[in-house]
Amino acid sequence: MGPLKGIRVLELAGLAPVPYCGMILADFGADVVRVDRLRPGLLPSRPDDPLGRGKRSIRLDLKKPASAEVLLRLIEQADVLLDPFRPGVLERAGLGPETALGRNGRLVYARLTGWGQTGPYAAMAGHDINYVAVSGALSLCGRAGQPPTPPANLLADFAGGGLMCALGVMMALFERHQSGKGQVIDAAMVDGAANLSVALHYLRYVGIWQDAHGTNWFDTGAPWYDVYETSDGKYMSVGAFEPQFFAELLRILEVDGGALGHPMDRSRWPEMRAALAARFKEKSREEWCTAFDGKDACVAPVLTLGDMGEHAHIRDRGVLVQGPGGVPQPAPSPRLDRTPGKAGATAPRDGEHTREVLREAGFVAEDIEEWIRNAVIGEAD
Numbered sequence: 001m002g003p004l005k006g007i008r009v010l011e012l013a014g015l016a017p018v019p020y021c022g023m024i025l026a027d028f029g030a031d032v033v034r035v036d037r038l039r040p041g042l043l044p045s046r047p048d049d050p051l052g053r054g055k056r057s058i059r060l061d062l063k064k065p066a067s068a069e070v071l072l073r074l075i076e077q078a079d080v081l082l083d084p085f086r087p088g089v090l091e092r093a094g095l096g097p098e099t100a101l102g103r104n105g106r107l108v109y110a111r112l113t114g115w116g117q118t119g120p121y122a123a124m125a126g127h128d129i130n131y132v133a134v135s136g137a138l139s140l141c142g143r144a145g146q147p148p149t150p151p152a153n154l155l156a157d158f159a160g161g162g163l164m165c166a167l168g169v170m171m172a173l174f175e176r177h178q179s180g181k182g183q184v185i186d187a188a189m190v191d192g193a194a195n196l197s198v199a200l201h202y203l204r205y206v207g208i209w210q211d212a213h214g215t216n217w218f219d220t221g222a223p224w225y226d227v228y229e230t231s232d233g234k235y236m237s238v239g240a241f242e243p244q245f246f247a248e249l250l251r252i253l254e255v256d257g258g259a260l261g262h263p264m265d266r267s268r269w270p271e272m273r274a275a276l277a278a279r280f281k282e283k284s285r286e287e288w289c290t291a292f293d294g295k296d297a298c299v300a301p302v303l304t305l306g307d308m309g310e311h312a313h314i315r316d317r318g319v320l321v322q323g324p325g326g327v328p329q330p331a332p333s334p335r336l337d338r339t340p341g342k343a344g345a346t347a348p349r350d351g352e353h354t355r356e357v358l359r360e361a362g363f364v365a366e367d368i369e370e371w372i373r374n375a376v377i378g379e380a381d
Contacts, residue, residue, distance in 0.1 A: 002029020003339040007079045007173070010035055010071070011055070013350075014084025016153065017189065018112050019051035020162030022082055025169065026054035027332035027341040030080075033357055035060055035071065036350040038378040047346040050329040054344020058358070059351035059378035062093050066376045071095060074361055076103050080169055083111045087122050097184045107182040108172040112165045114156070116188030128153035128189070131160070135193035140200065144214030144221065160192025217241065223273035224249065224263055227302055228280035235302035236280055236288050248297040253279045349380040 007030040011022040019034075026032040032055040036045070045052065060067045072095065075081060081100060083090055090096050097109045114131045115121040121134075132138040132155045133148075142149040165187035172183050203209035208217075215221040224240040240246040243263070250257040255275055261268040280288065285301050292299040303311055309320045309328055321331045324346050332341025354377055358368050371377040 001339060002027070002341060003336060004028045004030040007031065008077060009033065009080040009082065010074060010078045011082040012084055012090075013037060014112075016051075016157045017161035017165070018082050018084035020158050021110070021112065021165040021169070022055060023051050023053060024162070024166040024332075025080070026344055028336075029339070029341075032056070033058060033074075033353070034348065035062075037061070038375060040350065045347060045350045047349070048324040048327045049347040050323055050327070050343070052347025053323065053329075054342075055348055056353035056357060057348035057350055057380075058354040059380075061376060061378075062095070064376050065094070066371065066374070068094050070358070070363075070371070070377065072100070072103055073363070074357070075100050075107060077361060078104065078107060079173065080108045080110060082165070082169075083109065084113075086113060087111075087117045101182055101184075105181055106176060108169055108176070108185065109182065110165055110169050110172075110185040110187060112161055112187045112189075114161075114189045116191060117186045121190075128156040131156035131189040132193045135160070135190045135197070137193045137197055139211065140197065140213055140219055142213045142219070144212065146214070148213060155196065156189040156193045160194075160196060161187065161189040164192035164195070221269070222263075223269050223276055226273070226276075228277055230280055230285040230288060231282060232284040232286075234285035236285060236292075237300050237302050238276070239298040241298070245296060245298045248295060249299060252291050252295060252297055252299075255279055351378045352380040354379050 004025060007025070009022060009025050009030050009032040011018060011032055011034045013019075013034055013036045022032045022034065034052065034055050034057045036057050036059050038059050038061045045057070060071055062068055062071065075095075097111075100109055101107055111117060113122075114126040115124060129138070129150050132150070135156070137155050137160075138148045138150065140148075141151050165185065168185040168187050172185060176182060200209055204211070210216055213219050218225050220226045224238060224246050227235045227237050229235055238249065240249040240263075246263045247257065250260075253276065260272045260275060263272070283291075288299070289301050301311070303314075308314050314320060318331055320328045321343050323329045323343065329343065332343055335341075354372075355368060358377070359365075368377070372379065
């Protein structure tokens, strides 16, 4: 039984960040109902989509007053509402926080946007790359002398967005046990991405971190914190920050540390990097894994999404699970020993549970049939 069993979540359909937030809640037992549009979205729903795993789906046309009223009735019985829209969209539909909490004072109304609910960029379109750019996080990624390198869409969409929003939901639910009241969450991806760099702000303040990327300890500036190509065109990661780990790295590589100088001597970094690169290039990734596995040198292989499932540690911990059709996907995280999360077997088709959810909410069959005829609500195609 998941720790969120009994928590009812309404997830208004959106892209990436909100579905990921809803997935986390569903993995740990929440009853997540995705509210899809009557018309298909940008990407068609599929039963093997892990972002939809364990959820149910209804279809509503929120531009119609009758449909908005149906959603408000559902809100009266919900614990959480996940809003993926720009500021003002739900207010114009008569579904803003004031209206929703007026119907249900215990509701946690979570608003997840890129720029936040306030500020000069609030109404402007954007994507992960834009949010991490303004947050300062993008400036941290990349090699010296090259443009910043976008870290896929992990930092804003998923870490600073969906994950931070899920954390906010959990804090609001916890506080509700004491106050009995819900509240509105303003989860902005630019805020979350900035928050992730809090330690680096301090390092910059004390003069350890420089604004020029690719020149610092953890951004490929230091040779002992980088990736190195192997003889078979693959890569090994090195994070030998502490002296004892650096010494072990050199021992296993059979590189003379005395000739390279102190690892914190920046003037020797180019020479040190060249020596490490040349040595790693002499053997395959598998050979280096054999040499470093079980050793405290902070060295591990760089695995792709396609080959990570074959790694012994990933297999042993069950980091990947098999979804519908054999699609590999990450298992729920973190791991709770008494009430662990569980990856739901399938994702719903848009509108697959419209009748079921509305009947559970107390709507009568005659009204449901009339709303379907009038395209107020919809079922799966």
